[in-house]
Amino acid sequence: MSEQKDIFQIAVVGHTNAGKTSLMRTLSRDAEFGEVSPSPATTREVTSIALLADGEPRADFRDTPGLEDSIGLLELVDCMRTDRRDDGPSLIERFLGSSEAGGRFSQEAKSIRQARVADLVLYVIDARDRILPRYLDEIELLTRCGRPLLPVMNFVSDESNRAEEWREALARLGLHAAASFDTVVYDVEDERRLFEAMSVLSEPHRKAIDALIEDRTQRRVRSIKRAAHAIAELLVDASAYVVPVEPAGEQDDSSEDRQRVLEAEQVLQAALRKHERLTHRAILAAFEFTDDDTDAALLECTQGRLGIDLFSTEALKQSGVGATAGAAGGAATGAMIDLALGGMSLGAAAGIGALVGGLLGSTAGQGRRLYRRLRGGDELRAGDATLQVLLARSLDLARGMCTRGHAATRRIAVRELVLKDDFLKETLALLRRARSHPSWSRVDRTGSENGARTALIRRIAKLVRTRIEA
């Protein structure tokens, strides 16, 4: 536990299961902090974490055990009054010095002790709950601690929340400032408003809070930039990637030809699947989720939208490419992989094949094979449909991460974003430049720096960023 004297001290208190430890996790961007569980009385000891700005600790948040028997405790504290002028803090001190603080109310005493010495007390509320007498008694006890008190309503993204009822009840108790902050469904604006409300109640620590707000704003911008860059890199790598098809021998018939294409197709699919997974990890890392969180989160994804195979009709449909897939005869790979014969697209090569065949008086197929041998081998590459699916899925993930608190324990909420036509067209047009540079691709290999590649990635990342933020 950090023991710096003049650092801003915040006690995080409240009823058991209200989400105190979850709040600590999300504010500190540390999904490993403490223990979070749906069963009550999970946190048994006070634990602290320092929030940093520019690498310096600015505020010390203390997680505390949940208040379980506030009704019993308030009765006890009331009985400790010996003079009608005894004020709240003196009654609280009396309780903390009593044997009851080490006995029946030992858990409550740990929280109350922190609330008594903190510069600010955050009272975490499960805003779905009705306003029960035990909550009113919790507030009364905390008010008696004599420190600035800020209620923080958690679970506000739940439609059944009673935030308005809570606000009214809190106002009746003289608590006119209350913050809303869902620890699981993260909202960057709510976080800023929470810090601002803290700042109003803790004037001497305004500078520290301003530094935290600034730090978080910058981190947000950085996260989105990094995610956009990872997506742009994925798209450029996938566009530039080519898999050669083994050159056909003199005697090859068309079934062997097909077999070779099929094998190359599998190589291409496996490589792009792997590259997509790497990008998804990079997106999570951009939002400050560690490798362990990433494993858990992506594992969850495997049952959801991102778990659907990249080269499936389902993935095409989900990414709004359904019509294209249908046009290609229903087979997903037909729409997703381009077979370039001797360096040109299938359509153009079929024409050339017919032309060569016609000239030699043989069939288009024979002509095509001959032409191919003259030009060198065939190759496979990702079609526009694949690029569109890669873009749609990675954008969905990045947008999902924008609203994922570090307290989230469930699967990532991936919502489908309908890609705007002009954005899609512009991105695909830019990607065409990568098509003629197979050496730019980092799929399955590392590559040396290349100015034109970097410039293209930057341009695409800028476009992608606007969609993450949209």
Ligand SMILES: Nc1nc2c(ncn2[C@@H]2O[C@H](COP(=O)(O)OP(=O)(O)OP(=O)(O)O)[C@@H](O)[C@H]2O)c(=O)[nH]1
């Ligand atoms: N959906 C949702 N779940 C939440 C939210 N906050 C907390 N939870 C869940 O509620 C349960 C309790 O959260 P904790 O953070 O452990 O609560 P606590 O106040 O620290 O509880 P104790 O340590 O037992 O006093 C966990 O299962 C959390 O995942 C929220 O904002 N939304």
Ligand SMILES: [Mg+2]
């Ligand atoms: Mg806890």
